[in-house]
Amino acid sequence: MDYVKTLHDIAVELVHNKDHLEVREMPSLDEDTLTLVVYADHEDIARLIGRHGIMANSIRRLMSVPSRMNNKRLDIKFESYGEE
Numbered sequence: 514m515d516y517v518k519t520l521h522d523i524a525v526e527l528v529h530n531k532d533h534l535e536v537r538e539m540p541s542l543d544e545d546t547l548t549l550v551v552y553a554d555h556e557d558i559a560r561l562i563g564r565h566g567i568m569a570n571s572i573r574r575l576m577s578v579p580s581r582m583n584n585k586r587l588d589i590k591f592e593s594y595g596e597e
Contacts, residue, residue, distance in 0.1 A: 514579050520549055520589065523572060528557035533594075546586045549576075558593035 521536040528534050534557065539548040551561060562569045573589050580587040 514583065516547060516549060516576065516580070516587070519579070520551065520572070520576055523575065524551055524553070524561060527561055527568070528553055529560075530554050530557055533557070541588075543586070545584065546588060547580065548588045548590070550590045550592055552592050552594055555593040558591050562591055 517536050517538050521534065524536065525531050525534055530553070533552075533554050535552040537550050537552070539550055541548045551558070553561065560568070561572070563571075569589070569591060573587070576587055576589060
């Protein structure tokens, strides 16, 4: 399964500036852990995280279903670039 594409497909529907959205897989010390980082504009990251982190937790929960089926631990981080 392409976790990067799946997470990008979910996030792109939630942001305004779709051209500045990027999802990258980062190396991990544990081979059973997959680390994904979502990069977007500050306002879009705030939208992806949501109030009290509710949206970010929902995205993590949604993405955890296929990762558990493949015996992987998924770590998703949200980073902004641009002006705050």
